[in-house]
Amino acid sequence: MTRPRTLSASSPSFLALGAVGIISSAVPAQAQTTERQSDEPTTVLGGVTVTDTAIDESGYKTEQMDSPKYTAPLVDTPRSITVIPQQVLQDTASTTLSDALRTVPGITMGAGEGGNPLGDRPFIRGFDSQNSLYMDGVRDIGASSRETFAVSSIEVVKGSDSVQSGSGNAGGSINIVSKAPTADRFAKMDATYGSDDYKRVTVDINQPINDFVGVRLNAMYHDQDVAGRGPVFQKRWGIAPSITLGLNGPTSLTLDYYHLHTNELPDSGIPYTTTLNNQPTTNALTGPATDYTTADGQSIHVPRNAYYGLVDRDFRHTTVNEFTSRFRHEFDNGFVIRNTTRYSHNYQEYVWTQPDDSQGNVYNTGTVWRRANTRYGFYESLTNQTDLTGKFDTGGIKHSFSASLEYNWQNSAYGSFVSNAATGAAISTGSTVSPRCNTATLARYYCTTVANPNPYDAWNSYTSDTSTTETAIVKSLPKTQTLTNSSDYSASLFDTMTLTDWLLVNLGGRYDHVSTNASAGLTATSTASRTWVNTKNDLWTYQAGVLIKPASNGSIYFSTAKSAIPPGSFIGQGSEDNTVTTANIDPNDFKVQKTTSYELGTKWDLFDNNLSLSVDVFQTKTVNARTTNPDGSLSYVGTKRVRGAEVSYNGNITPQWNVFGGFVYMPSKVLNAGLTTTTVNGVSLTAPAAATGHPFPNTPKYSFTTFTNYKVTPKLTVGGGAIYMSRVYGGFSDSRTIQNGVVVITKTRATYVPSYWRFDANATYQITDMIGLRVNALNLTNKRYFDQAYATHYAHQAAGRTVMGTLSITY
Template identity: 60%
Template sequence: MPTTTSRSIAQGASTLAIGCIGLFSAFPAMAQDQQGQQQGQQQGRGGEGQNLGGVTVTDTAVDEGTYKVERLSSPKATAPLVDTPKSITVISRQVLDDTNATSLSEALRTIPGITMGAGEGGNPLGDRPFIRGTDSSNSIYLDGVRDLAATARETFDIDSIEVTKGSDSVTNGSGNGGGSINMVSKTPQTKRFANVDGSLGNADYKRVTVDINQPINDFVGVRIAGMYHDQGYAGRDAAWVKRWGIAPSIKFGLNGPTSLELDWYHLHSTELPDQGIPYLYTIANQPSANYQTAPAGTNLRPRNAFYGLVDRDFRTINTDALTARFEHNFESGLKLRNTARYNNTTQEYLWTQPDDSKGNVGTYGTVGRRALSRYAYQTGYVDQLDLSGQFNTGALRHSFAAAAEYSWQKSGFGSFYADANGTSLPLSISCPTPTSGTNYNCTSLASPNYNDPYVGSIVRGAPNSMTLADSSTASASLFDTISIGEKWKLNLGGRYDHYVTNASAGITTAATGLSLAQTWATTNRTWVSRTDDIFTYQAGLMYKPVQNGTFYISTGSAAVPPGSFLAQGSEDNSLTGTNSVNGGAISANDLKVQKTTSYEVGTKWELFDGNLLLTLDGFQTRTTNARTTDPTTGGVLFVGTKRIRGVELGFNGNITPKWNIFGGYVYQPSRVTDAGLTKTVTGANTAYAVAAAQGKPFPNTPQSSATLFTNYKVTSKFTLGGGAIYMGKVYGGFSDTRQANANGTVTILTSRATYVPDYWRFDANASYKVNEHLSLRVNALNITNKLYYDQAYTTHYAHQAAGRTVIGTLSLKY
């Protein structure tokens, strides 16, 4: 598999290079065509065109210093950000460039309060952001359309990233309990420009991006973005990633009131995944009754220790998306827009998780090579119709947006096996010595050899072994910002969703007298179906004492119906889980929708002539109907509740024309207020007590976090900047051992929390503009070479971040 994947990477890079050479050949004609054109305003996304040697280009954010974005891209956003009663942060293209954020996960590190959750088998590898304590992997959107698949996302075709915090189902549908993420893609513009960036760095870092915009005439324009990326990871042996992507688009009606835009996006990625570092102790062998265990430290193993197998481990992703967007602006000021998108994503991987489950790490200094695997697909279609505009009713001024949407999605995933008969790859391996087990399934904590040979087979499971799911949604929504005089605004929104989902668990157990392979071939599937009708809302009241300032109070709701992750994420309320009571299946319609309500009070101010946005808010988000286990029957209960409260400070924009800043601070203590009960049996004694998570903080939710990124233009050519990230202690999970007493009480014998410690990370960057066409930039990421962990899994392992990475970028602009 790695050989085939490497060949496809090479072919993709060649295709991209040939396409770019063809476009470069048009540059002289582009320049000649633009002789004498005057400076003008770029349509769509900020920035002014400049005439540079006869070629009109759009100044990038590096030149203009644009960190502040005025409003969201969606027509559902009926007011500028300063007049929107929600906590919203927009990562502009400038911030992406200055921080060298080439993936979604790297971009989100610039926003405090967001952590990235770790994956394994049940939690597939991919972008898994946690916002205000909630897994938001099913709340990621591209141009306002859901991008559900568990995958790793790039930024080469992204113009900005919009992050909304708080319950947000009213905007885009199911999910969004803690917030949502919308990526805004690049589109054809009215001004000609071409940007080419080439980067080199340590750890074999290589990257090339191309962004070419060419109006054919006043009616038709085209744009193409391309990328090739190849890197290792500083301080992490063996792991690497290679990817390439291309995103052409064409727009008809470039300057008119009516337009049709057609886009295609393709991304191919292959890598040797970094499996991370095992935790030091299990609950069975921890040195004290109450213990918090971090990953095994460098006093026990080298910083660059890699526990995977180069001969076995791999990950491959393919993503394709086709989009058609029609838009018409009426003379009355109304805007009608229809977006249709078809997307398909496939992912397959087999990777080694360093296994602490048998107590090998803390007792023997050995690590089990737990093989986790998945092959999966997700495909879907969505059509979204928006109508937006303004009107008056007496003294009230309305800015409204109405939307109707239909979507369907289907997905499936299965596992790899050691042979066609369904023999499992190694899991939960006991390793008293590094040589125990077969086929190098065990290795040393202190000196693992990732070149140990793997001589087994890797076989996809049969179709009947796959878990399948599909859903369809029909929805309608209405938003209105009502201006009451000059000082008061009322923001209202409501959404109705008719959600239908179906799921079928894969067959994983052999029937009596049959092998697993025979069972796969002869057993029929069982499907479970469910329908939900959901209403969500938002409401906010704003007071503007002056034009550049707003005080507000708001509330909003979110709803996560059972099965909404479509087998693509860590779903705690799936249709295919253990939905049974005393061994008997219960109806899917007895499951409940998980509900979240958010409250927020805050203020927003535009300072320094509107160039800097400063925000401050206090919030509470409370989730009910969280799924728990009935301790008496082993069935399903919906009594779980959790709550997070906090305060957030945000800032982005320019303090002076030469000095910009971006970042914020979040303090968000969280608490599981009801985790349900667990049943404990000790001999003849049975007792019930609250679950281990009761009263504990949320996993993947630091109490405090902060970011600050800044740039200062020292001269007209030289810019110097840097960044700081603080992340508080992050818990992976909680567990305990118990004893039931004769009087019906439970005694906690031992308790354990997995966590990764808090850390500070510092970055630096500098750029020099050689002339109007050529500039240089250097980024030093994690400049102090800090050893830290950026993902914490419940058990087994935590992900170690890359060490110091220095990248030089040469930019060519026409």
């Protein structure tokens, strides 16, 4: 079952990069600058407008969102928004979406598990935003780990955002802006080598053929081990060609294709030390098992490179294909119409070991069960959206508006890997053996020691946990797959009204008609027909904001916004508490979760409009969250709330000194998680569920990031960054009894990962106009920290110190 580590010289990635090299050698060593299309984002540096090209990308400050639905510059938009420009991606060596989002305070990454596929799972202000990811304004929620090689910028909107981006978006949304052909001619190659056999090559070629046609080609090859994580590796390649017809005219058509393929050994993380039942104290904070004492007195030290997976079993493969067409026309009156059509198809498959603490072995005996999480499946979508934007006056009121019509169709299917497709027998891992870890299961490598796991154990797949007949791991039958499809018709209208020079009003509204169909998988031996659940919802969401402008470079605002999360909005691509495949519930009982945000803030462009500074206070509250009733039925009474304050900054303090970062304080609280039943001697009583009154999972109370660069000389730039994250909880549980007619909690348990500081450093030296060198040191102090907390079982350990050097060649 060993998966190949390397790609041959005849593999698609090497062939693609070879073709790129031939093209780049043919690009003339010159650059021409012409006027850029009016709707493309720009940055400002030292009072000079800088376009998004591979030649001059030194700006940290962004003036305008890419989406036409934002009808005012950022300083006059009454929302908390952070834009990560391409220069920040480069300076921080951010090669994935997860890397990039670490630069933004208030965002954490959630962990995968059996019900939640591996992939990007950002939490914004405490809310799972896996279903709130977009590519160029088009919903893109397929489970995958996104790359940055073809990314121009990443836009993060915080607070309820359904009105902008559709269903979901309770805590905010993330829009990835891709690179497109421009009127500038350039070619750039970055070649990186670093510690832990880090290898990466990216190529970005932009070639205007003439004033009418322009092409751009981005390509990437990446291969690395992961510092401090044993045999874990990540290998991927991608290519993204695009062509624009009408490059400099009022009418244009851009066609692009994006392909990404990944092959990796997924990281299983570190188990928690105790379960609720075997914890030695009545109230326990249960963290990752690094150093602890077992019940039988063993002193356990877990080295940072402890890996509990199996090299001969575990793998993860993903393939992403996206085709996009974008038509744009600017009328003589300044109105712009834009139509975007995209088809995307994501496929993912994996067998992934999770060190499962639920059996009690970690604390009892210093052993851990190698639970196998498996999945295969696809996600596809077809989207068409038309935007009309422009400006006009009515009397003395100036309007900047955007109107949109959208259609979005999504389809997904997923199953699991098994040892026998006909019977659906699970992969042999000892799951039917009790106790889970004993002499026999250790001998079969179903379990291993916590302190000294061997990822190269000679594990074999058998037809059952006790059989001696070997069998191949295969995909489950199609009828066992969970199927989901959804369609969404929507219309929206936004307007920024300038009533006077000092008073602006921002309004927006959206209507969505969402229809979702889902069918839970059958057992492999079932002869029954599939059953389907259908839900239809009409969603009305809004945003409203008032801005006072005491000066042209600043604003004070108050805003409110509403989001709506219909049942099944994750389309089988994430673990949601509002899934429509839940058994024993009438589809008519499904309710839409609703979230309302309030925000009061101020924004200023300082230092000749080169530095953006924003401060805000906020509240986001969700109602109708699904809860489990004491009898096992479901109801929609859950309520949760997060409040806080945020400071963010990005741009240039001087022409030589740029900064990017912020601080967030956001205490969160589950106000109502429903009721739990306790039964003792035939007497049953109810009491609030364990989560009630506690913070949200994956929601730090404090988070801080700062990144800065300083140009010491015209050729030498030095910089660095710091990240602080306070304690993050994975989940809460308790055990209960009844005493004197009252429910009494006898034990409580909170899983968590501890707070941490992380520091990075970087330096760039421009040898010539064409050749530059950059050095990045990530996690400079080699801090051992954990960046993801799951509710049970395990926490994800971050990479150790990684140092890499990059040679950049620009034509």
